[in-house]
Amino acid sequence: MEAIIKDLNSLKDDIESSKRKLSQLEGRKEEMMKRLKADFGLSSLSEAQKKIDKDDSQLSKLKAEIEKKYNELKENFEWE
Numbered sequence: 001m002e003a004i005i006k007d008l009n010s011l012k013d014d015i016e017s018s019k020r021k022l023s024q025l026e027g028r029k030e031e032m033m034k035r036l037k038a039d040f041g042l043s044s045l046s047e048a049q050k051k052i053d054k055d056d057s058q059l060s061k062l063k064a065e066i067e068k069k070y071n072e073l074k075e076n077f078e079w080e
Contacts (some may be wrong), residue, residue: 011060
């Protein structure tokens with residue numbers, strides 16, 4: 001019987017520990033969502049993902065444009 005009580009108390013402690021960790025993680029998530037709103041004006045992770053996708057697309061276009069202009073300069077001025 002003592003072994004059962006010991007096991008149940010151990011499980012109870014594990015559950016309480018998990019509850020505390022969950023509460024901490026929820027608090028961290030809430031804080032990160034506040035920062036997302038304050039820093040970027042975004043209210044959800046889906047909005048953030050859309051912004052990331054849009055910015056990635058713009059970055060790719062800019063890289064291509066820079067490379068094109070660089071190659072034009074290189075051609076026009078006969079760089080190595």
